[in-house]
């Protein structure tokens with residue numbers, strides 16, 4: 395089956411508009427889980443006072459907001475996402491943090507509605523691999539960066555390194571709730587850019603220079619399995635929709651089986667500690 399990029403874009407937008415409430419509810423969990431990545435990205439762009447920083451596929455805009463204080467008072471950040479509902483959550487977070495130099499813009503990263511060479515740096519945490527055409531999005535990113543500007547991005551490493559996602563996916567595939575992914579014709583998805591070589595190649599093809607790609611290990615902590623289950627429903631629309639399509643007795647079975655799959659990650663104090671691995675990259679325009 396060939397990939398219908400326009401149908402994908404439409405479904406992705408709807409998905410993320412619906413997912414926003416769950417992401418707002420789980421923002422503290424994501425902030426803690428993602429902290430090493432956010433700090434890597436900010437170090438990589440090294441924001442200076444007076445600069446303008448763009449975050450693409452920003453969700454709640456957490457990474458840009460870390461840069462906002464560093465570029466203040468004359469500089470500012472633009473938090474952008476295709477989903478308006480995500481930016482509603484981002485606005486609330488900026489108010490909570492008392493940030494005055496944050497703008498918000500609904501935009502698709504594949505056609506960035508900003509002028510040529512209009513920003514000093516771009517950050518994108520866990521966005522490009524979800525786009526219908528990441529190569530076009532990287533070309534657009536380079537267009538809006540000033541010459542010598544910096545891009546820092548994160549994409550998930552392969553699913554084998556991310557049991558927090560691999561175990562629920564395996565459970566659903568083995569039960570026939572969702573089809574097995576077609577590895578010969580990979581559609582956009584969290585793990586589709588999970589190779590350092592592929593990321594470097596895409597950056598190079600988009601014209602970036604001084605490319606650096608590395609892996610960062612993460613740890614996702616949950617007080618217990620119940621909290622892991624609830625947050626997976628909140629954060630993954632695909633998981634949520636697949637689960638809610640099943641009868642209650644089957645949902646109970648899936649839940650019990652997943653609790654067993656995650657049990658080996660129980661730490662000495664009874665909490666769950668599940669590893670993850672992401673790739674991060676820095677490149678100059």
Ligand SMILES: C[S@@+](CC[C@H](N)C(=O)[O-])C[C@H]1O[C@@H](n2cnc3c(N)ncnc32)[C@H](O)[C@@H]1O
Nearest residue numbers: 410451452453475476477502503519520524525
């Ligand atoms: C996994 S979330 C990551 C959110 C945030 N960057 C973070 O790390 O918490 C992916 C986000 O990418 C956005 N997104 C996906 N494709 C996009 C596109 N083509 N243009 C702009 N945003 C996009 C979604 O709307 C969603 O908010």
